[in-house]
Amino acid sequence: MPRRIKSKHQHVASLEAELLRRVRAHGGLSRVQLARDLKLAPSTAGIYVDRLVREGFLLETENAGRETAGRPPTSLVPNPDGGRFIGVDFEARNLMATVVDFSQQPIRQVHKTLRPTDSAAQILAKIELAIDEMMVRDSRPVLGIGVGVPGAIDPVTNVAVHYDFITGWSDVPLGARLGERFGVPVFLENNIRSMALAELWFGAGRGLRNFVCIGIRSGIAAGVVVNGQLLHGAQHRAGEIGHWVCPVPAELAETASARRNGEWRWQAGAKLEQVASLSAIVAAAQRGLERRQKTALADVKGELTIDNVLAAAHDGDEFALSLVRAVGRVHGWVAHQINELFNPEKIIFAGPLADLGDLFLATVHETARELGDAGRDLVIANSTLGQYNGAVGAAALALHQWKPKR
Amino acid sequence: MPRRIKSKHQHVASLEAELLRRVRAHGGLSRVQLARDLKLAPSTAGIYVDRLVREGFLLETENAGRETAGRPPTSLVPNPDGGRFIGVDFEARNLMATVVDFSQQPIRQVHKTLRPTDSAAQILAKIELAIDEMMVRDSRPVLGIGVGVPGAIDPVTNVAVHYDFITGWSDVPLGARLGERFGVPVFLENNIRSMALAELWFGAGRGLRNFVCIGIRSGIAAGVVVNGQLLHGAQHRAGEIGHWVCPVPAELAETASARRNGEWRWQAGAKLEQVASLSAIVAAAQRGLERRQKTALADVKGELTIDNVLAAAHDGDEFALSLVRAVGRVHGWVAHQINELFNPEKIIFAGPLADLGDLFLATVHETARELGDAGRDLVIANSTLGQYNGAVGAAALALHQWKPKR
DNA sequence: GGGTATTATTTTGAAATCGAAATTACTGTC
DNA sequence: GACAGTAATTTCGATTTCAAAATAATACCC
The missing domain is CATH 1.10.10.10 (Winged helix-like DNA-binding domain superfamily/Winged helix DNA-binding domain)
Structure with missing residues (x-):
């Protein structure tokens, strides 16, 4: 026996x-x-x-020096030498990795570009390559690896369940695979949730027990922290507000008739991700160019990117600004809805729009205040952690889940 | 010392x-x-x-009879004789109270009507009266009292913070007051949350760890259960989806122009509570009567009530049905949004509309499925606990919080 | 410099909880 | 009806955690 x-x-x-x-x-x-x-x-x-x-x-x-008695x-x-942890964060286009020491100070970071044509296997290879680069053999050993994965994951079996924007990315046994390869515990988390963890532990959510982090990149999702804990939902699919059906400001509407007046409109089936994500901004900008909208964006050579639009907004281009403001209004509505439902201490926006600072946040805030009862108790902030946000959160995930062996 | x-x-x-x-x-x-x-x-x-x-x-x-070895x-x-618990649930118009035994079987129930003109003091008196009636001196003693309070409460100090629809209902030290009067521990909870507790412990949420209960009465609010725990939010104000800004179906629109086409509309500032609550239904019905809509409701003597409208819908009156369906569409949208954000195992509707059964729920379900990706993983149900739902939940709250003395 | 107040840490014995090994109460089989 | 097999419960130290008391290290006051 x-x-x-x-x-x-x-x-x-x-x-x-x-x-x-x-x-x-x-x-x-x-x-x-x-x-x-x-x-x-x-x-x-x-x-x-x-x-x-x-x-x-x-x-x-x-x-x-202290002054109290006793x-x-x-x-x-x-002890910084207590050990190291590696964090990886990726989505369809980018991969970020970082190593942090035992006191969660970043030691090294790396960024890799992913091609839309990359297969699941190729991406897996790039993840392993990035981890290899972080696996420096000095002082203390690596004790754990955290990965922020786009799409659905199963944190129990450590399997990446599915992600629409990588071909063949279904039921990837990422945890097992990396665990075997590197011989250390591996922890998975959805990447917006690992951004929320980064905010919780060293960002704008530090010290809070209830907040929501809204990540705006190619898609839109929310990481919800309740009582200091990440909320996962029944099938670990909580936070998919990109699928929310939302109002559409005239500036972002697809058809000419919908753009006619300044009023917001309700279109059956207009999804937040299609209305107010980075890709939606680029699409709206392109539609503007097609109808010969006066804007500095007309001078852009080659494919229009989100960086072009945000740069133009930053430089005061009226058209680009109008798009940013329109998206800000939508997210003001989002913030209002989330505030009423969760009553969080803070709502944190993360992603390139947040990096614009007040240019974006002012509209969000204004709209949310208009919609709420004088916007009572509503605190909105931009993330200040920058683009390694998710990777740092993933590393911290590993750090926090790790236990000394007994 | x-x-x-x-x-x-x-x-x-x-x-x-x-x-x-x-x-x-x-x-x-x-x-x-x-x-x-x-x-x-x-x-x-x-x-x-x-x-x-x-x-x-x-x-x-x-x-x-068992058949296994060992x-x-x-x-x-x-033990039913272990002790008794009293639960009270009230809002602007009604007060319900119940006693349950130690195995949470209801023993006795009472309903009192509140007048809109009642002051906070008068309501307090009615609460005490109802509790007195439940305080039967037999077998085992009453061990605790739970109260489902409308509006905001502070469960730490046991103070009822504020409720709009009772004059002077601000900072009522309900817990202290009842505790002194009856000499037993008193526990407060917001009343939609105590309905959610009732669902969790003996209703449609039994055995679930993640679900949302949506209460539709004069107002609309949600009780959210995450990991088997009620979600309160930073200032105990979570779940106020009545303040959500929502789409307005033509049938429920206030102005003629907005009613013109069948499309849903986005009106800045249209709040869920004003669009899809019981009072909103009555208001829309009245507007219908004013414009001489053909309906059985035209025969109603005196003030039109929600019961009239629901009864007419139940009897197949087309106009009343169109209102119920329109409200159902709005709540289908609500269910969709909540499903994407929380990924709950179930969404439970409670209140008189839920008592209509499939008449209401079918539209909700259909709309939610249309809006979601084939409505995957979406389970919607009506509460089956009836109108003492909140009172039973409040009693159970006391029962669950109570601890044997050591 | 010595006493007093104050707070952090350690010591000490007791209570809570555990894990493994009995023990108990069955069912099923010959 | 004895005997094996099985699962629930109890017994019995061992370990974890506690609470209270003792001790340590400082500031402050004279």
Whole structure:
């Protein structure tokens, strides 16, 4: 009769993991503060912290000048040499990868371009290549890999279920494959959700327990954090607001008749992704060029890209600005709906539009305030984490899920 | 120096409470099954169950004919005489109250009508009166009171924060007041959320971990259950989809021009509550009568009520039916949006419209399927719990929050 | 410099919980 | 009716976690 194999101290490991998470989130905590935060007895916190220090995951630091009475606390920080984690984030066109040290400081980053014609196998190869480049053999070993995957994933089996925009990307056993190849634990997450994790841990959502992160790239999706936890939904498909049926501002309408007046219109079946994503902006700009709209975009050589449009808006081109504002109005409506349904502490926009700053956000905010009761309690912000957002979030996912072995 | 008073065994009490919840949810569990469900050692489960049996909260039952080998399990059921709980649910016009026994079987129910002119104080008095009527002095004592309150509440301080449709209903210390008056713990919850709890524990949401309950009465709101937990939001204001800006079907439009064609329209500022609530239906029906629409409703004496309209629809009146269908289309859109955002296992509609059955739900379902990708994974249902739904949920809230004293 | 107040950490013994090994109460088989 | 097989429950240390008390390290005051 085979003896059942079972970790004898699984709680111990997860408690240690929780302590590490806390120390990473608010560096410089003491044993006693940790005990208070986690509702542990001080003695218990002491035991675990001692062990983590002994094993080289935490460092005790001198704390500089203090003025309060009493025995000074011994502050704890994660030991950067505790180990490294790799994060990968990709969608149809781009792949980003990063390595972070044990204190979640990025050490190195890499960007690769994906071609629309790339097959699933080719993309898999590029992922492995990017990870290889991050796998530098120095100091401490790589302890885990996190991947932000477009489309649906199954975080239990670590399978990438499906993504429309990569041919053959269905039921890819990404976790198993990378795990075998690199010999470390692999964690998958949908990529907008890993962006939300990045915001939660080091971005605009730091310290919040309820917020929504809206990612606008080729598609549109939302990562929802409730009580400090990512929301997945029954089939891990929560957040697909790209499929929302939404109002269409005249500027973004496809037909001339729909553009006639300034009023927003309701078109049966107009999906948010087709109305207010980056690709929708490019399409609307192209329609504008076709009808000889006066704009600096007319001078663009070759294929019109989203960067052209955003640059023109940034430089004050009226037509490009009108498109950005129209998209902003739609997302103002989105923010309003989400605010009423979730009552989050904050709504964070991520992606190239967010990088435009106030140019985009002002319209969003204005529209949301108009729609709500004086927009009460509505806080909207742009992500400030830049384009490695998702990769960093994926690395942090691995970092946070990882547990010291017992 | 006053010694800090603190329950020495708070986990014990909450573990016992959890065991009780499990046994209520799936009557007839055994010690071992409970241990498995809660990931406890069998010995631990045994210790607690023994104590609960000894204290009269659980009963061991004979289990009828079985065919499996091995020592038969001793099934456990909640002891109906373990204690009673009172639930109250009210909104602007109605107040419902119920008592349930320890196995959550309703024992008695009462309904009171509230007048629109009632002040906060008068309503408070009616609540107390209803509770008095439920406070029968027999067998076991009342252990807790749950109240489903309209509008915003603060479940931490147990204060009813605000509700628009009762004059002076602001910062009512309902929990403290009832607690003093009746000498038992009082638990507050927003009333749509307590309806969602009722669905979770004994209704269409039984056994589910992710679903949304949409309540359509004078207003419209949603109770969202994620991972088996109610979602509250940052200021406990989650679920206010009545404020959603939504499309308006021609049948429900206010102006003649908007009614002109069959297309749905987007009106800036059209709120779901003003478009697709019970009061909106009555208003649309009245507008129909004013323009001499052919309908059985023309024969109604006195003020037109929602019951008239729903009865007419039930009897096949074309005009009334067209209104119900139009509202159904709007809620089909709502279901679609919620489905994409949350990916719940089920969406449950509650309120008088749901009591119409398929007459209402068919349109909802059809619209939602049209809007989604073949409506994949979308399950929509009507509540079957009837009008004491909220009261039962409120009682269950008290029942579930209550812990045996240690 | 010595006492007092204050806060962090460690020590200590007790309570909660566990895992593995009995024990119990059945069913089915010869 | 004894005997094997099976699954629930109990028993019995061992481990984890706790709470309270003791100890340590500082500031502040005289």
